[in-house]
Amino acid sequence: MNHTIEEKAYSAKRASVHLANVSTDIKNKALAVMAQELQKNKELILEANRKDLEEAEKMKKEGKMSSSLYDRLKLSDAKFNDMVSGVVDVAKLEDPVGKTLSTVVLDEGLTLYQISCPIGVIGVIFEARPDVVPQVMSLCLKSGNATIFKGGSEAKNSNRALFETLVGAISKVPEIPKEAFHLAESREDVAKMLEMDNYIDLLIPRGSNDFVKYIQDNTRIPVLGHSSGICHAYVDESADIELAKKVCLDSKIQYPAACNAIETLLVNEKIAGEFLPQMAKLYADNNVELRLDGESEAVLKKSKFDMSSACIQKATEKDWDSEYNDLILSVKIVKSVDEAIEHINKHGSHHTDVILSQNQKNIDQFAGLVDSGNVMINASSRFSDGFRYGKGAEVGISTNKIHSRGPVGMEGLMIYKYILSGSGQVVANYTGVGAKKYVHKRTDEKYCRLQ
Numbered sequence: 461m462n463h464t465i466e467e468k469a470y471s472a473k474r475a476s477v478h479l480a481n482v483s484t485d486i487k488n489k490a491l492a493v494m495a496q497e498l499q500k501n502k503e504l505i506l507e508a509n510r511k512d513l514e515e516a517e518k519m520k521k522e523g524k525m526s527s528s529l530y531d532r533l534k535l536s537d538a539k540f541n542d543m544v545s546g547v548v549d550v551a552k553l554e555d556p557v558g559k560t561l562s563t564v565v566l567d568e569g570l571t572l573y574q575i576s577c578p579i580g581v582i583g584v585i586f587e588a589r590p591d592v593v594p595q596v597m598s599l600c601l602k603s604g605n606a607t608i609f610k611g612g613s614e615a616k617n618s619n620r621a622l623f624e625t626l627v628g629a630i631s632k633v634p635e636i637p638k639e640a641f642h643l644a645e646s647r648e649d650v651a652k653m654l655e656m657d658n659y660i661d662l663l664i665p666r667g668s669n670d671f672v673k674y675i676q677d678n679t680r681i682p683v684l685g686h687s688s689g690i691c692h693a694y695v696d697e698s699a700d701i702e703l704a705k706k707v708c709l710d711s712k713i714q715y716p717a718a719c720n721a722i723e724t725l726l727v728n729e730k731i732a733g734e735f736l737p738q739m740a741k742l743y744a745d746n747n748v749e750l751r752l753d754g755e756s757e758a759v760l761k762k763s764k765f766d767m768s769s770a771c772i773q774k775a776t777e778k779d780w781d782s783e784y785n786d787l788i789l790s791v792k793i794v795k796s797v798d799e800a801i802e803h804i805n806k807h808g809s810h811h812t813d814v815i816l817s818q819n820q821k822n823i824d825q826f827a828g829l830v831d832s833g834n835v836m837i838n839a840s841s842r843f844s845d846g847f848r849y850g851k852g853a854e855v856g857i858s859t860n861k862i863h864s865r866g867p868v869g870m871e872g873l874m875i876y877k878y879i880l881s882g883s884g885q886v887v888a889n890y891t892g893v894g895a896k897k898y899v900h901k902r903t904d905e906k907y908c909r910l911q
Contacts, residue, residue, distance in 0.1 A: 465608075465644050468608060468642040468644065469656050472659070473659045475639040476580050478637045479636070479640045480580075480605075484557075487601055487602050487604075489633055490629070490630055491548070491601065491602065493629040493630070493633060497629035498547065498629075501625045502540060505622055506535060508618050509618040512616065513530075519614070525614065526786075527717070527786065529588045529717075531715075532589045533589070533590070533618070543595065547594055547598040549847070550602050550852035550870075551598075551602070553602065553870065556576055556874050557604045558575060558576065561575065562574040563902065565899050565900075565901040566899060567898060568899070569882065569885070571880070571881050571882075572879070573879045573907035574878055575907055576874050576875075577604075577877050578605045579662050580661035582606070582660070582662050583607075583653050583660040583664070584855070585650060585663065585665045585666075586609075586610070586666040587666065587671055588667070590618035590622055592611070592666055593619055594622060594853075595855070596853075599869060600641075600855075601636070602870060605873050606641065607641050608653065609641075609642070609644065610643075611645075623643045654678050657681045660681050662681065662683075663679060663685075664683075664684050664685060664856045665685045672685050672686065682863075684855070684860065684864060686858060688811070689719030689811045689857075690782070691711075691719075691722045691723055691811050691812045691844075692724045692800075692808055693722045693724075693725050693815075693816065694726040694728075694804070694815050695725070695735055695739075696816060696818075696822050698819040699735070700838075703816065704739075704816040708725060710842060711840045711841040711842060712725075712743070712748060713746045713748065714840070716785065717786070719783075720841050723782060723789065723790065724792065724803075724807070725790070726793075726800045726803060726804075727739075728797075733762070736756060736759050737764065748787045749773065749787060749788045749789070750789055751772075751774070751776075751788065751791065752772060752774060752775055753774075753775045755792075759793065781807050797817075797825055801830055804830055808830075812834040812835075813836070814836040814841050815827070833858065844857070845867055846867035849869070851867060851869025852869060852870075854867045854868055856868055881907075
């Protein structure tokens with residue numbers, strides 16, 4: 461029986477209350493079965509992905525799909541193994557539900573507990589990336605959140621194979637309400653989901669800048685996400701050149717379609733003559749197109765760098781605000797760490813930015829003043845990732861300044877409630893002449909409940 465998106469949302473809302481109260485042991489058991497079923501159904505899932513890739517190849521040739529979107533759609537063996545590892549790692553993480561965040565004794569026999577709890581129903585709307593399904597489902601299950609997935613049509617076979625495999629796994633653990641997880645597939649479902657603030661508590665969009673911006677602009681539901689990944693690497697005058705070359709190369713070419721790949725390289729003028737020709741050759745050898753400002757072009761022309769060996773264009777003002785998601789990099793010479801910080805805060809997307817430096821004062825200044833969710837010191841921007849941060853997996857990356865920021869794991873799926881435990885107290889006794897006084901004493905006492 462095919463259910464409407466309204467019926468799925470209502471079902472998820474009801475099931476979310478029960479999922480929020482499932483024990484840690486049962487959730488971990490379900491995650492173990494999910495990992496096993498993924499491995500068991502690997503060929504089925506990869507075959508479904510191959511069907512999507514066949515259609516995607518046609519769209520790519522017709523100019524209807526970018527290379528970066530195609531790369532995100534493809535499930536390689538390595539990516540598949542990462543999916544399984546992510547589910548296994550989530551099972552190892554501490555259960556975030558029911559933690560006592562603070563305890564305040566208001567008066568004798570009257571104690572207030574702040575307790576962590578799931579947000580409720582999470583709507584995940586994503587393009588191309590089928591690996592989102594196991595990543596997010598595992599995190600949502602462990603954190604007690606019901607989930608509605610809406611993937612792009614370009615990944616419909618992959619999404620369905622993954623979702624059905626995971627729900628089939630959950631069905632083997634009867635204490636987990638399988639109604640907590642749903643897959644929406646029609647284009648019309650997106651618009652309807654954006655209107656469901658009575659059922660959906662948080663939306664997580666993952667896709668292009670325009671896609672995320674559309675979600676943010678067309679719903680009353682809170683949105684966790686980032687609309688672009690304009691990331692930078694700044695090479696300071698004190699940088700270790702060999703280290704900087706290695707980090708700047710990895711930050712661009714390791715996976716150029718990723719939102720944490722750098723799009724702009726900023727080089728201090730005092731090191732540019734030595735560093736930039738070497739770096740430009742490395743990029744040229746790896747088919748990276750360079751878009752140079754006037755000063756960086758002049759530096760390369762004065763050096764022994766063969767300008768004809770690389771694809772080079774003049775940078776325009778638009779380049780500083782561009783997310784290429786491709787083997788393209790804009791390059792700019794700056795006079796100081798201050799100018800680098802100013803450029804990043806003006807043109808960046810507050811996602812991930814890197815400093816290459818051996819000067820601790822400049823490092824501290826950069827780390828303190830760059831207004832981004834992730835700052836890397838002498839390390840690749842590609843480390844900005846929930847799995848690499850030890851979160852098991854990630855539900856997305858947020859550039860918000862409320863609730864969660866940076867790569868978001870289970871902590872971004874949690875909120876809290878207050879539980880006041882009394883023994884017959886009434887407010888009337890604490891008001892007026894002769895009123896009782898509140899103690900407001902903080903303690904380490906934990907709230908205990910029977911499992």
